[in-house]
Amino acid sequence: MPVNATYEFAKAQVAYDEAKTPQEKLQALKEMLATAPSHKGAEKLRSGIKQKIARFKEMSIRAKKKGGSAYQTIRKEGAARVCIIGKTNSGKSTLLKELTGANPKIASYPYTTTMPEVGTLDYKGIKLQTVELPAITKDYVEKEKGLFFLSIAKTSDLLVAIVSNQLDEAFIQKELDAGECNIDVLFIKRNNTLRSIKDKIWIHLDLIKVYTKIPGKPKEEQPLALKKDATMEEMAKKVHKDFVKKFRFARVWGKSAKFGGQKIQNLNHVLQDNDVVEFHEK
Template sequence: MKDEAVARAMRSAGGGEGYSVKKSGDATVVLVGFPSTGKSTLLNKLTGTKSEVAAYAFTTLTVVPGAMEHKGAKIQILDIPGLIAGAAMGKGRGKEVIGVVRGADMIVILVDVFNSSHVDVLMKELYDAGIRINTAKPDITIKKTSHGGIRVSSVGTLDLDTDEIRSIFAENKMMNADILIRGNATQEEVIDAMLGNRIYVPAIIAVNKIDLIEESQRMDIVRDLKSRFSMDPAMISAHTGYHVEQMKDRIYDTLGFMRVYLKPQSEAADLEEPLIIRTGSTIEDVCRKLHRDFVDRFRYARVWGHSVKHPGQRVGLPHHLKEGDLITIIIEH
């Protein structure tokens, strides 16, 4: 039942009034927290945007975007209305808020020092909305077939047995499919792969207002969150600006950016202005970033750097790039 409710909430999470935000920059980060944890103040400190700040709940009624420039990357930061318990089921403006979160490249889970236990509730809301935090997408391929029942093949050690997998699919009225599982997988991961609407996003926890408590209390919060979530929380004060610069580094590092350089054909390379792309990006990603026509008009690219065996190697669209690569893209004119 709950999965159905969540699916309903996600289907209608297409962005209600004031919630459809055009993504811009190199990546989008969303600040997720309960009302009045200091999201608007943090957005203002990170980006210089003026989001309405007041000392009472529910001041952010629409999504407020801000742009943060850091180490050459342009990062869009979204301050969204505070999440409340039950958001995944559509409580409050939960559906719309969750819809924005699902479109982000990274999540900052923001709590304040007096409510660090809220992390549990926020994690649960995100989980119930089909958002998987700091988890690799399981390598499971499911091909629906017209007959033959559920056929399971696996590469590597799999702790689940075939009957368990068959019963999961039977419960969801799927009787015929070829399933390939690479590596190990839990029941939850098989269900996630079968439902196919899960989002896998990196996240960090930030604890705000640390200027209001003693050092010993800060250490207790760090120990508690680290032991329960295996994450080092960013301890900040958005109001005083304490550790906000370190937080910018944290966001940049978590997003996994790398720099590549463009060399126009028969011209010198532009080493002043790197192109900021995400780790694991391909030549195709670079083409899309440069101009929407480049993929269609693409002939080939030449690359100098760590991703190729020899300098100036000719590569195609699927070629994966590495930090510091130099690229020349040849297109049809």
């Protein structure tokens, strides 16, 4: 049976466009090469496909080799990791500086930031690691750098994307989807106030802050971050690894208490934002 090469090729091309992982892309590219026209006029097309195949192969070999990447991973710190993403010149470095006081390079020319920049955002005493990722470009997932930056994005608890319009939003979402990055995205515009951006980040992280206190003293200045709906047990564990064993009861002030200083013996008691907890040991 005669094979319609053009049809097969088009099919492989669609598969390539729809492929989400480098492995799938590689598979589709091989199919494209096998079905590409063989006449002289298609030489450029074939060599382009071969180049892409070589690139994806190198990428997957590098990914398999432990520590084979030229890029350093960033150690997680603080209660959560937030990544600032966006197109070039969207104001990522400026926002990082405003949120954290870090000093990234800021310039009016594009692609100033070539490696991730890190700062710490202090939200009412909670430390949030904030990472600016270099500009998202088209077909991000096909570039080794893009893959690396996506791998950092995937380790974050929230992505903050600076956009000017719906098109930007769609572009960024598409690149994240292609990289199989399913982290929540908070889209913000540059004209949002810093206060509102900080509050939105906090709300989207779904965390609460709680305070410990020693009997007869006011609450500690430094709050602890817990995930929303965390229990007394989770807080106790966070304060000290032996605390659950030693737990006798706690006095609680705040939204989760019926009245200020309520005695709570139940380790499954659900805490709320801004609660103050005084632990009493056995």
